[in-house]
Amino acid sequence: MALRCLVTGGAGFLGSHLSDRLIERGHSVICVDNLQTGRLSNIAHLLGNPAFEYRQHDVIAPLEISGRIDRIYNLACAASPPKYQRDPIHTFQTCVFGILNMLGLAQREGARILQASTSEVYGDPEISPQPESYRGVVNTVGPRSCYDEGKRAAETLMHDFHEARGVDIRIARIFNTYGPRMDPGDGRVVSNFVTQALSDKPITIYGDGMQTRSLCFMDDLIEGLIALMESETVGPEPVNLGNPGEFSVGEIARIVRDMCNSRSQIVHSERPVDDPHQRCPDIGRARRMLGWAPTVSLTEGLAPTIAYFRSELGLVGREIGGVA
Template sequence: MDTTAVSVVTGGAGFLGSHLCDRLLADGHSVIALDNLITGNVANIGHLAGNRAFRFIHHDVTEYIFLPGRVDFVFHFASPASPIDYLELPIQTLKVGALGTHKALGLARAKKARFLLASTSEVYGDPLVHPQPEAYWGNVNPIGPRGVYDEAKRFAEAMTMAYHRAHGVDTKIVRIFNTYGPRMRPHDGRVVPAFITQALKGEPITVFGDGRQTRSFCYVSDLVEGIVRLSRSDLHEPVNIGNPREMNVLEFAQTIVAACGSQSSVVHKPLPVDDPKVRQPDITQARARLKWEPEITLEQGLGRTIDYFRSLLAKGAI
């Protein structure tokens, strides 16, 4: 009898999903990645071609998911995740949060599999509590342009908890804070790829607002470690995973300019609507219940990420 764990990763060709696929394969899982490639990229999983434990299926998870055979874990990571994407794809973002989550939960229920929802710090909106603990309900503008992502994830959390309570599905919810690392798309609009790309090209660094808004950046391998630990736990309530080291955006821009050895200056543009003023995870629960906390320093993580973007620049891919 084959005892290899079978894991399904929706959004498996995306930035986070592809790193999760790598980790699950390294842990001995058989992995099935689903992605409609709207924001994912087969280049993120190209290195897995020929791996007999890995299978990619081009599929939109808002449609019925049929997979024969056993499934032990369903990791639901499918969703546009950067402001540029969800502002351009508002309906698709809402559909994957609602219909996609419903279909993924239905798969987990049918297969008696564990289910893990990739939620987000965006459920806290523009927070009035700082740092943000899981017990905080958030401050979200449901009809603002960012609301399509924030509310899609909030609904996805509600659906996940409903499946746990009503159907007994073994569910987990991770609230992911700002994460960075190789395979981020250069032009996805988030500060890490934007600042690194601009710095490497010697272009002005675009900072929205005065740059005093804060963010906390977690390296992708640390995030994936937290997700794997959560997936193996008996927790059902949401858990924050992120790096609590907080920086303002202007300071972060200057850090990247220095790390890239760039001479780029900073230019300021108007702040987008409903942009959070502060963002810092309270990871008390992750520390206590998962024995997890980030290990990669910002300097280490930025070094690896900058190397990745330098390689893209050398190939003319930026």
């Protein structure tokens, strides 16, 4: 059955790939994005497609859509720390007002809605890997709080609309994801390290580099989002989506440098406030309920990612990890 899908944040890194995948599966997509962090270049190839419609709109304002809506994927919100900290009030508004508006639309249309939540709801965790039952350690008044607490509030609203008004919900707790179409200025570990390595600039590690991250390639993550949305058995409980392969930040820096054939030196800088020590998902629920697990290794995913950044940065003539 062809579905009519609304994707907020649809011109962003993940939203644009999700739009591609939904259209490939025979569905139509209404992409909504205010272009705060999304980019028209991410969806330029879709603009002439009759199955795709783009609307520039900020989800903190109510949205009117004519015709039926079957699925709502709410991906609207800057996920890059430098970008969501730039306007923390708007970030929190996007999380809270945005999901309120989308839940209202879902209720009116009888649509199923998926919230792109985050591993940041676990804060700086005291246990690893992090299961969905873990309630986390989150600072309510730190520089990351607008995003962390905004996403936690959005989960609460999803739960309450389900319990009180019967809205059909799905909650994805997304762990670090990378791949082509990331913004070179994203400010997270993969984009930072790759852009520095390709330019032979010092690769900056914040802290001692022993903190860990689990990196999921975007193809795997998109498959997980669609599997979660279309599951008839998973129910309203949150589901972790991420790659349980855990690497120290120092390891990631060395892998990226080697794959870029870079001469960059690795340097250390002060660690940001509330930067988590560990990030590793327990994906047992996703395995059991969705039959989902990532299949792309870190080096397999980094090869096309590096090639993409090389093109974005206008760097040519250098062989990168076997990719010319």
